Amino acid sequence: MSNKQNINEIALSTAENIADELIFKSATTFVEDLAKSVPLASMALALTKAISNYKTAKDQRQLLAFIQETQNTDRSFIEKFFKDKNNTELGFEILGILDQTYLEKQAKMIARSTKLFKDQIISKQQFDQYTYIVTKLNNHLINLLQELYFLKTNNEDQEFEFDISNPNMELVSFGFLKEVSSPLYPGATQIARFKRTDSFYYFYKNIFKD
Template sequence: MSNKQNINEITLSTAENIADELIFKSATTFVEDLAKSVPVASIALGLTKAISNYKTAKDQRQLLAFIQEAENTDAKFIEKFFKDKNNTELGFEILGILDQTYLEKQARMIFRTAKLFKEKEINKLEFDKYTYIITHLNSHLINILQELFFLKTNNEDPEFEFDISNPNMELVSFQFLREVESPLVFDGKTKIARYKRTDEFYQFYEKIFKD
């Protein structure tokens, strides 16, 4: 058996233990009603009855990545979250969002976004916007975002300072870039589309994107 398999088995076993403990400690909350009707042996079934739909390897992997990020960041978050009946609707919403993702990095970002929302650092509109962005990311866009953060601003001409020209337009739709003034090119009529990074981009990168 490979080291990777051993690590995965240990991680899943640990997550199952977390689920057992959550169910035990949350006996008087909605978690009990949902979780006691399903096998505790599976982490995918240990948190809520809704998770019983998470039967594929992809779904379980995404949920596990979400829980692992919670344990690494705030060990008590999951327990507190599921003990609060007011989080029922949000819990189901998060499961639906996770179902739209396939990269573990996306699951980690979803946890960070949920934590920001529960700690009132962002409002529901921002939560919805960030989770929308996360579900629309892929490996290509993730690499572009990583590169964008480390780009040096082009200030050869202080009057027309910019970060990037002709970017992937999805970054513009995410409001991570704003167009800036650019000079005319040789024919005196055409302009090259140039953009600068926004505060929105830096906030997303630092608080949600960065591992």
């Protein structure tokens, strides 16, 4: 065997050992955090099964953020959720949704959406809509949503919000902005204007806002 082959094998073995160590440390930290967040033994067993396919630190962190957020508003919610066999399909659906996210804020928003749905405040269709939107968010869009909420618009005419022009079209596709008519003055160029929708305000106050 050549020296080059030996070096390659040593490098590969070292990389595998480092990866195993990182995964072990990540899993250990996650289990410790989870134990603090959910002290119930029965819950630990249920959650261990639920996260068996969650291999990376990112996935584990997102699931933990989801659990902690539900406990902030209802400490018994997660326990009841996992004990109810009718939630099996929804549970797998939520894991799939979390898998599409990478920000802890997204996991928290999914938790709030789930709570609203299980409390029968929103429909399954609305749950699907909100969780879809959450998976599409990134730091840039999150900042835009915050700016949009606090944006001051034309107060002289409640029918128009002239300050919202040339918005990010993602916000329009989410249903958070809708185009409105604006007066056309002689010699002026017609510019598309938008106003915030009730759907935006509901999403911001009940799902987005920490």
